[in-house]
Amino acid sequence: MSSGLEGEEAVIPPRVTRVVLIVLWIGLLAWSAESWAETVYVQAKTAQLRVGKTSLDAVVGNVKFGDALEVVGRDGSWVEVKTSAGARGWIFANKTSSSKPSGTNDTLAKLGQSMRGSDASATTASAGARGLDKASEGYANRAGVSARDRDAVDRMTAYQIPDQEVEEFLREGGLGEYAK
Amino acid sequence: MRNNHGLAAALVALSMTVAGCAEVQRASEDIARQSGNPRLAGAIHGVGNVVGSLFPIGYEEESSIGQAMALQVVARYGGVVDQPELVRYVNLVGRAVANTSDRPDIPYRVAILEHESINAFAAPAGYIFVTRGLLKQVRNEAELAAVLGHEIAHVSQKHILDVIQRSKRLAGVTEAGLSYATSNPAAFKSVIDGAVKKLLDEGLDQDKETEADTIGEVFATRVGYDAEAYVNLLTRLRDLKGDDRALFKTHPNFSARIEAVQKTIQSKHLVATGVLLPERFARMTKRV
Structure with missing residues (x-):
């Protein structure tokens, strides 16, 4: 009889346990949120980290699309960040995003492509460094696209401008981080 | 024996394809083909394509x-x-x-x-x-x-791409058209012509x-x-x-x-x- 009573005293009612657990959980969440630093992601093909918050400041590092950066501070159009490798510098705010960009070929798209087993994008054997891919060449043949128009799309596909020249173009126009 | 191989291959292919495992699907397809059952291999390939067509275009x-x-x-x-x-x-x-x-x-x-x-x-x-x-x-x-x-x-x-994937008529062709763009150019042409019509005419x-x-x-x-x-x-x-x-x-x-x-x-x-x-x-x- 007495041992039964002792047993009852030792048991914590389940409701109390639940409340304690919820309080602990909320506390843990609040602590975690405090300790997490703000992260931004590179929302540009490439971007430079600079010593200071102007485009005239020296470049201390380069980052690329999708890279995660820890925010150290903000000032106007610039964000001071730290890379996972520990490099620290200022990046133009318009080249960052608070949400992680999905990227062009996400896992689902790759999986789907793998299942469909498409090899349509392989370029034709005669194409060399550039050329229409097999599917497009087949299409051009069936649709009767002229050699002139095929060549136009071929040249369009191969058309490239180095990133550095785009950067120079922005600088000349006072665009992006080169705004006057 | 052939049937056992075939059945096993089919079951593996179905379960793994639905689970999203393209490699296993291809392996199952090979097993079916090697066991002398090209029709089953074709069916497994088809299952992969149908499931694959549900995923975004890469x-x-x-x-x-x-x-x-x-x-x-x-x-x-x-x-x-x-x-x-x-x-x-x-x-x-x-x-x-x-x-x-x-x-x-x-x-x-x-x-x-x-x-x-x-x-x-x-x-x-x-x-x-x-x-x-x-x-x-x-x-x-x-x-x-x-x-x-x-x-x-x-x-x-x-x-x-959304237009291509959403269109019911084209969706069926998308599966074949993209998988077999080189071996079935007529299907691929149909996809492209439909998309061009939407872009330029409609x-x-x-x-x-x-x-x-x-x-x-x-x-x-x-x-x-x-x-x-x-x-x-x-x-x-x-x-x-x-x-x-x-x-x-x-x-x-x-x-x-x-x-x-x-x-x-x-x-x-x-x-x-x-x-x-x-x-x-x-x-x-x-x-x-």
């Missing part, structure tokens, strides 16, 4: 679609302008906008169509076109950036056009171009063509587009920076 496939559509756009619009400096300039503006767009990690190329109509198009995978006629209406670089921003937004939002749906207007406006202003530039261009085109004569009957009219862009400017606090660059535009486009 960049390589998108690239094939974009390139084939580009061929038809160039053919229908009289070829492209061959003026290297001008082509380089519109590509620089395009790249400036694309590099800080929501999809900067694919190549974008802009071609000028040898056509006097006022128009611009985007095919998947970054194939962008503006007509000579449109360039004649543009007055500064900020307006050109906004036009290209609109087209880049069609690419970043995968509007044409026009995309209103919600996609409005989305491209508003997102493109954001892309152009991210680079620092004046937020009011696109409103000015759309207003000029409305005055020129009339409000009821939007580019396609499916397009929202110019007044609705202008209103949507103005709302975006307000809600996203986009800035009239004053960066229009009319001199650079005039210098680079004097031979349009």
Whole structure:
């Protein structure tokens, strides 16, 4: 009889346990949120980290699309960040995003492509460094696209401008981080 | 024995394909083929394709679609302008906008169509076109950036791919057309012709056009171009063509587009920076 009573005293009612657990959980969440630093992601093909918050400041590092950066501070159009490798510098705010960009070929798209087993994008054997891919060449043949128009799309596909020249173009126009 | 092999292969293929394991599906297909059951191998392949067709289109496939559509756009619009400096300039503006767009990690190329109509198009995978006629209406670089921003937004939002995947008629062909683009060119041609018809003849749906207007406006202003530039261009085109004569009957009219862009400017606090660059535009486009 007495041992039964002792047993009852030792048991914590389940409701109390639940409340304690919820309080602990909320506390843990609040602590975690405090300790997490703000992260931004590179929302540009490439971007430079600079010593200071102007485009005239020296470049201390380069980052690329999708890279995660820890925010150290903000000032106007610039964000001071730290890379996972520990490099620290200022990046133009318009080249960052608070949400992680999905990227062009996400896992689902790759999986789907793998299942469909498409090899349509392989370029034709005669194409060399550039050329229409097999599917497009087949299409051009069936649709009767002229050699002139095929060549136009071929040249369009191969058309490239180095990133550095785009950067120079922005600088000349006072665009992006080169705004006057 | 053959049946046992076949049954096992089929079961593995079905379960693993649904689970999303393409490698196992291919292995099962091989087992079925090696066990002398080509029909079963074909069926397993088909299951993979059907399941595969439910997944988004990957960049390589998108690239094939974009390139084939580009061929038809160039053919229908009289070829492209061959003026290297001008082509380089519109590509620089395009790249400036694309590099800080929501999809900067694919190549974008802009071609000028040898056509006097006022128009611009985007095919998947970054194939962008503006007509000579449109360039004649543009007055500064900020307006050109906004036009290209609109087209880049069609690419970043995968509007044409969405049309291809949503269309029931095309969806069946998409599976075969992309898997067997080389072995079944008729099916691939059907996909491309359907998409080109939508792009050039019917026009995309209103919600996609409005989305491209508003997102493109954001892309152009991210680079620092004046937020009011696109409103000015759309207003000029409305005055020129009339409000009821939007580019396609499916397009929202110019007044609705202008209103949507103005709302975006307000809600996203986009800035009239004053960066229009009319001199650079005039210098680079004097031979349009």
